[in-house]
Amino acid sequence: MGNVTIIGGGASGLTAAITAASAGAGVTLLEQNDRVGKKILSTGNGRCNYTNLHQEPSCYHSENPAFPWGIIRQFDAGETISFFKDLGIFPKSREGYLYPNSDQASSVLDVLRMECRRLHVEIRTDCRCTKIRPDKSGFRLKTTSGEIRAHRVILAAGSPASAAAGSGDAGYTLARQLGHRIVPVVPALVQLRCREDFYKSISGVRVTGEVMILADQVCIARDRGEIQLTNYGISGIPVFQVSGTAAQALYRRQSVKAVLDFMPDMERESFQDFLKERIKIRPEKTVEEFLVGLFPKKLWNLWIRLGGLPRSQAVWTLKDGQIETLARLIRQFETNVTSANPLAQAQVCRGGVDTRDVDPETLESRLIPGLYFAGEVLDVDGLCGGYNLQWAWSSGHVAGKEAAHVKA
């Protein structure tokens, strides 16, 4: 069966190690940090949202759209839950988002480490791989602790997303050295920065709404939920969900706008009628009094200013055109996106090792037999909500199983 050497001791590398070792392979895991699994500890605000009960192909993104699901199917959320239950993680569901019952990300890392120890996985920390050289009997790996020989190698080196827990871009360099193409890497699950100078006045507002991203005036992504307004732009889960697509459009030098709808559950066509009905109820209220109870004060103050509306005039005096302006500000609030926040603030990367160079069933390189890939180093990213870890567990499992079963 021979030995399998894994480069990277994150979520995908640890899963690959456990799967390969369970199948009987001798496993060595190389980790450049002084300990494995640093990024796992930051997940889910320290609670680790390790998967999600709702799964479908559209939860995952890649330039090669069918690729992620072919792997997720092989080790799905159900199998992930069982895998972790066996290791000791009792699941707690929050509307389908799964966490360990302990609410501690450290428990997830602890059980993975315990299992590696039980299966005699050799973990070498402070060991950075700088070159992978294929040869007749497998591979020679150049590392900061000397040369290591391996029959098969799994590259699970992660991505440079997140400053605190970032794994660097060594994975891309190692893959590129062996001829693999890299899909341009941009931040995803990240805040978006906007051009307008009014953001300081609405900073801190949290409001339910829909965000739609336009690239050169064409809608390329949309999502709903709690939008957060910051002193430089927009944030919150729905913004995170569309951020990778926006960042890619910016990378292509397209003009990117976000259109915010602050009342997405109401028919847009009848919205002006809704405002007119509301005016009829208390026509004597001033324009600013009229919006109290509908939206946060900072927001309607901004709309009054941007719409040039007469703040202290009775609301019944508003003309149709002014009501239309107000309706447009509430339902189609346009803002120019100048950039995504940098990789250091992103939860994941979009882009990575081009999956066209990787077998979609086994995760083996199409260029270098015996070399496998797992986790975020590949051009696959998921929605916010447990999907990126699910990708790490699924791809780690497949790569570990396949690498272990090849005859040395």
Ligand SMILES: Cc1cc2nc3c(=O)[nH]c(=O)nc-3n(C[C@H](O)[C@H](O)[C@H](O)COP(=O)(O)OP(=O)(O)OC[C@H]3O[C@@H](n4cnc5c(N)ncnc54)[C@H](O)[C@@H]3O)c2cc1C
């Ligand atoms: C703040 C934050 C919160 C998140 N929350 C969630 C969440 O709740 N749910 C979710 O699903 N996802 C979440 N994610 C995303 C998720 O954590 C990652 O997608 C996942 O951990 C990636 O796993 P990985 O194994 O591919 O990479 P990593 O976990 O980054 O592991 C790669 C490892 O390889 C090592 N390495 C790199 N290069 C070398 C080298 N040359 N030699 C040796 N070792 C090397 C690195 O040090 C690292 O330990 C979050 C991410 C962040 C940053």
